[in-house]
Amino acid sequence: MTRSTQLQQAESQDFDLCIIGGGATGAGCLLDAQSRGLRAILIEKHDFASETSSKSTKLIHGGVRYLEQAVKQADLNQYHMVKKALRERLTLIRNAPHLAHPLPLLTPCMSWMEGIYYTAGLKMYDALSGDLSLGKSEWLTKEESLERNPALTRKIHSTVLYYDGQLNDARYNLALVRTAVQRGGIALNHTEALQFEKDSAGQLVVLHVRDRLTGRLLRVRARRFINATGPFSDRIRVMANPEIPRRMRVSKGVHIIVPADAMPSDTAILVPKTDDGRVVFIIPYNGKLMIGTTETETELGDSQPVVESSEVDYLIGYVNRYFEQPIRREQVIAGFAGLRPLLQANPNAESKELVRDHEVEIDRASGLVSILGGKWTTYRLMAQDTIDACCELMGKAAIPCITDHIRLVGGEGFAEDFWQVLVRQYGLSESVARHLNRQYGSESLAIARLMQQNPNWSETLTEETPHTKAEVVFAVREEMAQTLKDVLARRFGLEFTDWHTTYRITETVADLMAAELSWSDEQRAQAVQEYHAEIEWFRKSAEIV
Numbered sequence: 001m002t003r004s005t006q007l008q009q010a011e012s013q014d015f016d017l018c019i020i021g022g023g024a025t026g027a028g029c030l031l032d033a034q035s036r037g038l039r040a041i042l043i044e045k046h047d048f049a050s051e052t053s054s055k056s057t058k059l060i061h062g063g064v065r066y067l068e069q070a071v072k073q074a075d076l077n078q079y080h081m082v083k084k085a086l087r088e089r090l091t092l093i094r095n096a097p098h099l100a101h102p103l104p105l106l107t108p109c110m111s112w113m114e115g116i117y118y119t120a121g122l123k124m125y126d127a128l129s130g131d132l133s134l135g136k137s138e139w140l141t142k143e144e145s146l147e148r149n150p151a152l153t154r155k156i157h158s159t160v161l162y163y164d165g166q167l168n169d170a171r172y173n174l175a176l177v178r179t180a181v182q183r184g185g186i187a188l189n190h191t192e193a194l195q196f197e198k199d200s201a202g203q204l205v206v207l208h209v210r211d212r213l214t215g216r217l218l219r220v221r222a223r224r225f226i227n228a229t230g231p232f233s234d235r236i237r238v239m240a241n242p243e244i245p246r247r248m249r250v251s252k253g254v255h256i257i258v259p260a261d262a263m264p265s266d267t268a269i270l271v272p273k274t275d276d277g278r279v280v281f282i283i284p285y286n287g288k289l290m291i292g293t294t295e296t297e298t299e300l301g302d303s304q305p306v307v308e309s310s311e312v313d314y315l316i317g318y319v320n321r322y323f324e325q326p327i328r329r330e331q332v333i334a335g336f337a338g339l340r341p342l343l344q345a346n347p348n349a350e351s352k353e354l355v356r357d358h359e360v361e362i363d364r365a366s367g368l369v370s371i372l373g374g375k376w377t378t379y380r381l382m383a384q385d386t387i388d389a390c391c392e393l394m395g396k397a398a399i400p401c402i403t404d405h406i407r408l409v410g411g412e413g414f415a416e417d418f419w420q421v422l423v424r425q426y427g428l429s430e431s432v433a434r435h436l437n438r439q440y441g442s443e444s445l446a447i448a449r450l451m452q453q454n455p456n457w458s459e460t461l462t463e464e465t466p467h468t469k470a471e472v473v474f475a476v477r478e479e480m481a482q483t484l485k486d487v488l489a490r491r492f493g494l495e496f497t498d499w500h501t502t503y504r505i506t507e508t509v510a511d512l513m514a515a516e517l518s519w520s521d522e523q524r525a526q527a528v529q530e531y532h533a534e535i536e537w538f539r540k541s542a543e544i545v
């Protein structure tokens with residue numbers, strides 16, 4: 001279904017549910033609602049996963065640190081939270097195996113005592129996952145550890161190996177949206193919720209929406225409105241009910257990227273304790289090395305958060321304590337910053353002490369249903385709780401949630417070795433075929449067919465990346481991409497991992513998009529100029545040349 005058809009349908013029918021926000025939480029709600037037979041629409045201000053849901057550490061985890069807190073504080077609530085998240089790990093991987101997989105991690109120990117402590121903790125983590133474990137944790141000697149990850153400092157005593165999951169967050173988010181749309185849901189990116197209309201009892205009945213690409217205004221009618229705007233939740237809550245007290249606190253987290261050769265290993269490192277009591281990960285991701293994250297209490301602004309120079313220095317300084325060959329600032333090639341939606345439990349608590357659990361809030365005065373807090377790993381449970389609450393409000397409580405076994409687009413029929421078929425039958429190079437199979441799963445066939453249709457599209461965009469021209473065409477035709485950033489950040493992930501390459505290929509991507517979307521020469525030139533300026537701004541802020 002094209003965007004214009006979806007826009008028409010947005011006004012021509014009454015929906016059961018209108019979901020505001022197209023991150024993991026909103027996309028999960030759309031799929032859950034649609035798969036229960038409800039008529040649902042999703043309104044996203046920028047692009048799907050344009051905010052926090054594409055800026056995460058990309059871990060599907062129960063939270064080793066939360067387990068530590070649960071044990072230390074004898075907190076049963078945190079214990080159950082970890083257990084639930086551990087169960088979700090496997091569900092996320094099973095439903096989109098091309099976009100999520102198990103990830104081995106090493107926890108460096110500087111002494112024998114630390115080894116005992118982390119082994120006991122990670123064994124408990126294993127036990128909690130039960131038969132849903134992704135692999136057994138193991139205490140490794142110094143020699144075994146260095147064999148597994150030679151980048152580690154020779155000062156370690158030992159390491160503890162354990163397993164969590166890793167996902168391509170932006171593409172997973174998109175797969176959720178597209179699976180819901182295949183089931184009849186409507187999902188509009190670049191549309192902003194502006195204000196509500198209420199009935200005589202003060203209940204929300206209409207949402208006024210602006211299409212940010214054309215300026216057109218729409219009225220969306222629904223029985224219930226769901227606020228799934230993550231860090232922006234308070235803004236929608238206040239829009240619905242100006243009297244409502246604020247519930248959210250926001251903390252900024254940044255990651256930086258260096259080339260993969262800085263750590264020649266597929267086993268990530270968890271730095272268990274920074275001086276201010278957090279954890280930092282060093283993780284192989286999409287052919288690069290990702291380091292993060294920071295945690296800084298912040299206020300919501302109008303522009304996207306960016307990596308600051310001091311944050312680059314902080315992360316490098318910290319991880320170099322664990323590297324034999326220190327990472328140099330000149331090696332940093334990109335970075336990204338996101339905002340954690342933290343549910344305010346105790347207004348006086350430090351943000352790192354807040355429990356990252358979620359809550360479905362029903363504002364009786366306006367009828368708005370808000371889903372607050374949570375994390376990527378638990379998006380499906382958050383959606384389930386939200387749609388359960390809505391069903392109850394609408395007198396449809398008997399319809400059960402079925403999302404735990406819905407395969408997402410590309411996940412159905414996915415096989416790890418399918419890339420060989422692409423090589424044999426479509427003549428693709430091994431690197432392109434492997435890349436397509438990982439990013440698109442069984443949909444990689446559709447891209448190979450585009451290449452057959454137009455052999456020019458089988459060219460890669462540069463020699464530095466396996467991304468092909470056909471994928472730009474696919475992103476526009478099938479994945480609802482409307483802007484250069486939609487393609488280069490969320491569909492390709494390149495903006496997050498390589499600013500230089502992103503800048504270089506912008507012109508070629510613009511040519512392909514202009515042809516697909518009938519952009520004029522002026523529109524094309526303006527799009528390139530604005531996007532280049534944005535990348536320059538990222539570089540300047542992080543002081544990366």
Ligand SMILES: Cc1cc2nc3c(=O)[nH]c(=O)nc-3n(C[C@H](O)[C@H](O)[C@H](O)COP(=O)(O)OP(=O)(O)OC[C@H]3O[C@@H](n4cnc5c(N)ncnc54)[C@H](O)[C@@H]3O)c2cc1C
Nearest residue numbers: 021023024025045051052053057059193230253375376377
């Ligand atoms: C640095 C960092 C690392 C993290 N790492 C992990 C991790 O490894 N594992 C994990 O499980 N979790 C992690 N998280 C948490 C996780 O990423 C978030 O909890 C999750 O992505 C939040 O999703 P969301 O859909 O609620 O919010 P968002 O992704 O922010 O989505 C909200 C959407 O609402 C839209 N919106 C706002 N206002 C409007 C409006 N008026 N009209 C229409 N749309 C609107 C926004 O554009 C946005 O797209 C991390 C978070 C951060 C910041």
